[in-house]
Amino acid sequence: MLTIVDKVLFLQNVDIFNHATTEELAFIGSIAREVEKPQGSVLFREDESADAMYLVVTGKVRLHKDDQEILVAGERQAFGTWALFDTEPRLMTATALEDVRLLRIEQEEFYDLLSDHIEITQSVFKALVQRIKRLIGN
Secondary structure (H helix, E strand, O other): OOOHHHHHHHHOOOHHHOOOOHHHHHHHHHHOEEEEEOOOOEEEOOOOEOOEEEEEEEOOEEEEEOOEEEEEEOOOOEEOHHHHOOOOEOOOEEEEOOOEEEEEEEHHHHHHHHHHOHHHHHHHHHHHHHHHHHHHOO
16 A cells, blocks of 8 residues: 555656645645556546546556557556546546556546645646647647
8 A cells, every 4th residue: 555655756757746746746645546457457448438547556557549559558657637637538448458556536536626725726737738838849
């Protein structure tokens, strides 16, 4: 079981949290739940409603659309981060390539946290703006 300090260390590598302070990361870590899934488990499927983001603690997760591999997420990599902000259907399926241990942050709990901590909202918005600028090439 990860301590809050362990969770903070993992969360500081997630780009949407890169402007968050250690204290803010601790608040986020308090809602991050550990999940273990065996090899071959489907974490979510394409077209399902997005409700959580994930961070790989150990193992590997394959993100794919039909048979086409999009990405393999390994240790300390996050995936499904847009699910924290948007409930549109998932664009791909996530399948455990091996036994995995993950941190899962649910959208509803994240919104509750943001409503109580405006400073986290500001940090996340700053990171999202940077991400969008990178995507459009600025």
